[in-house]
Amino acid sequence: MLPQRLKCWLGKRGWTLHPHQVDMLRHAAEPALLLVAPTGGGKTLAGFLPTLSELTEAPEDGLHTLYVSPLKALAADIKRNLSTPIAEAGLPIRVEDRTGDTPATAKRRQRADPPHILLTTPESLALLLSYEDAPRIFRGLRRVIVDEIHALAESKRGDQLMLALARLQALCPGLRRVGLSATVEDPAAIGRFLTAHPTPCRIVTADPGPDPDIAMLPLPTPPPWAGGGGRHAIPQVLEAIRAHKTTLIFHNTRAQAEIFFHHLWLANDDGLPIGIHHGSLAREQRQRVEAAMVDGTLRAIVCTGSLDLGIDWGDVDLVIQIGAPKNVKRLVQRIGRANHRYNAPSKARLVPANRFEVVECQAALAAVRDHDLDGDPRGPGPRDVLCQHILIVACSGPFDAGALFSEITRAGPYADLTRAAFDACLEFCATGGYALRAYDRWQRLQQRPDGQWQLRDPRAARQIRMNIGTIQDTDTLKVRLKNNRGGRPLGEVEEAFAATLTPGDTFLIGGQTVRYEGLREMVVEVTRREGRKPKIATFMGTKFATSTQLSARILRMFDSGDWSALPDHTADWLRLQQELSTLPRADRLLIESFPHDGRAHTCIYGFAGRNAMQTLGLLITARMEAMGLAPMGFVASDYAVLIWGLDPLTDPGPLFDGTDLRASFETWLAGNAVMKRTFKASAVIAGLIDRQSPGQRKNGRQATFSSDILYDTLRKYDPDHLLLQITREEARRGLVDFGRIEEMIARTKGRFDHRTLPRLTPLAAPLLLEVGKVPVQGAAQERLLAEEAARLLSSAGMAP
């Protein structure tokens, strides 16, 4: 099956192919082929073997294989890995990568003379497809390999990629697609995502290897009642690092990783080499840590999801997860990082950061043992991505609407798109799609006499290309060490966080404490400040919500009454709750009302995940305000929302009527900041407003548009506009996550247990210690502003 030269090379290396690698060669002619294999199973080689083999047997000029990965770093790494067999076996193959980091001259040369294998990202591919010479660049393309497709399939980047593949397929009808996936709960769904609809996708499944060695990290003391830091476990974590070669320590948020790293370092008396890696660090910083890992000079890396994907570091023999994993599938993938030997069990230890997470970690352990992975079906491809795709196609040249429609419906996520929905997107791209037809003279896309659509002004292509991509940038500011010449970049912080800093404040970034000196041309300037107690850097990052399946497992565990797997301190806590109130159940909603600290409290155990519980808090407090209960604030966790106010809740019935809840959701859309952020993201993707680069903001005197105002204006004058439809659809998942509230309503069917109690209950107590308390909006912000104004005026010596 393999050409002689490759066989020899493998033989020289003493390598034999894994069965799934042989299968990938055997089925290389399939139009769509998906490999599901655990981390470290030689996935990438399996993907590339057919390419190497075909190009060795029948060398030809031009692009043969396109490799797409979600990470730029992965493209560079694969290039290095492929160059070894190509050089050693003397194969006539040229490999190049093309990402946002590739110099412009190299990019131009690649367009004129494409390599045999091009390694790229979804965004760079979309950009390539927007050029008029795309048909020439991709002429002769045979295979496309999509790496980490399980991650792409969960995001708009994947939807954009599948639209790009539909376009490529139209340019190269014989194109074969290969997907490389980690272990997932529903490989067939990934297959449907990958294939050119309706061609079936063949799935090759690698031996999943032995079950992982996974358990809780034994600790002498119970975890604290609330919080997410895991600081209590630092001595045992250090001990584990000492006992292993290389340890990855995963955290759920960047802020937690920073704090943990800070304290780990303070306790690191042996001076073990330990690094930190997360998405807010400067590229140079991350690359240094990555290089040190490859060299094997680091004993541990404190990290976040930034190391979920990507390069396999062979020497990792322990993974520690700090905080509840929130999602079983991600936990399994993280565990797979400890793959120092293929076919040896991966070793992982969990550290619950607080008392409730003990329960969640235990449920996750059971799920891993049962191979019960979680995943939410994603629904049809989002229309903001489709709008961007239509604009990209228009950049590459005139198109026929009917032909483009049928091309798009061959992309898995858009297989069920209706012509009417497509036409609405086209209309949006052409005229803005407003009820008031104001732009007939200034359309962005115009229909020519022959019926083809094209850009009215070809110069618009430049702007469309600059806005390609679906990754949401939060507004972040660069952080630099202050010195005479620019200073070394350390990373980024959120603009909102930077706005709270005053000179002299200290915060953590990249494991060091720095002092805020000032803001200069949208760069946060800092100096080094050792040993001071830092304020905490807040990063947007992603706040994961506990998955539906994991929440259901926790409720089942409550219900079973069998808590033998739990440590005594946690089981006792649950028993006390059962005695004083009751435990939450899957088929009923538990609502507790009790006085505490002079205020009426209500705790709702919805188990719908952090984002949905936050939304529920906003909704319920709005309704409580309407009922005159004077709510003052709330705090949400993955399993409950705790509300406090002036008057006690006596009858929760009217609050939880499903129809009413849905209706008030619609009203509530009006002023919510999360909705506005959701709108902004879609407005940028769909091409209504430009993506803002920091440079633009610096000199953008007045051109910076407040997307909030556009949102308010549309709601007022054009409530059925496409972008508002998209915003509502997006609100079903993501930060608003209304879909999970609906799931909670369906699960409890209006049955609830309302317990009125004399005091705070054991299960509600930790919520009081949670951070992220939300004041009830409305009059609240004006009141805060008035207070702040009075304070500022008097401290400035002026009478308010």
Add this chain to the structure above:
Amino acid sequence: MNDFVFPFHGARLAARGSGALWWAEAGLLVVSDLHLGKSARMARRAGALLPPYDSRDTLARLEAELDATGARRVLCLGDSFDDLKAARGLEADMRDWLLRLSAGRDWIWIEGNHDPGPVDLPGTHLAALQEGALSFRHIATAVRGEISGHYHPKLRLPLRGSTLSRPCFLVDADRIILPAFGTYTGGLCTTDPALDGLMLAEALAIVTGHSAQAVPMPRGRSTPRQRHHA
């Protein structure tokens, strides 16, 4: 809506939460930088197809201010139109609306850098207006007792973990700078050197919103303007 009322060169002025300035004794309502026709100009110039409802929203808010104050005189402090083409190209229903608002009122258009020439709408067209001790023009000069627009000041204020970003008036002993009244008109941060160097050290920022609130003007790194005593 609560106003912030303050004395200024012998007049009692009210900064309104809407961003308009109300001089009750003179029956005069001042608004600045309406930028009517902005979305149309954006489409024409940059190809951005923003929701084309900004002019009607601006006029609706202006009408509400006229109703609330009962103003007999209206002064638009320049950049009333995004450019002259926008003034000429204003949709017929928007033009009719403006005519209706101006009926029975004394309407003064001050010229701005976006709309320098005369506009073919009723009212008086002036480069600047002197009214007692107060002078009104589009861009601030060194004159004391001056009320201007042009810079669209806005402020950013940290409020217990979140940041408030809103248009604001800037007021010191010598001058007042109005926020933009136009719906789509963005703002320039008070910390920008252009504004920072223009205002005295004790300048106030009056935040627009449900009610007008005064705070010390958030400053940047420039040296505040010094008063030169003659």
